[in-house]
Amino acid sequence: MRISVSSDMDEPVARALVAKLRERGHEVVTHGALRPGDDPQWAACSEAAARDVAEGRSDQAVVCCWTGTGASIAANKVPGVRAALCTDAYTADGARRWNDANVLALGLRLTSEPLLAEILDAWFAAAPSEDAEDRENVARVGRMDSGRTVQP
């Protein structure tokens, strides 16, 4: 897959993220502090990575900031993006399985390299669930994307 990665900080774990994605065979597009001369501000680089997904230039994105919160909020402002801030493998699995998340948000502060590996394993192993009991989750995602989460 082609994956956009943004980070507002040039931290070792952000570099490890890019390396791990390449090891998995993905093509990586960098934004923010990971790309010399780019705007490293978290809202700007997260939005740029999210727009890559929304506008079809990338299949998925991983957006990072110190807490992960700003990056996830900025990415979720882009229509068509479902960004999930994941702190562990279970959450990453659920984000793909039940939310059809297309952007993974990570906090640089708490994501160690071993935890990063677990999160990526879970994220890429999972797919949106097609189980009958999960169909309502798929419907919820569709309603969110069309702006009609609350039914009249």
Ligand SMILES: O=C(CO)[C@H](O)[C@H](O)COP(=O)(O)O
């Ligand atoms: O976690 C973050 C936003 O959610 C940022 O990484 C943190 O606020 C630092 O940003 P800056 O150095 O621009 O103040």
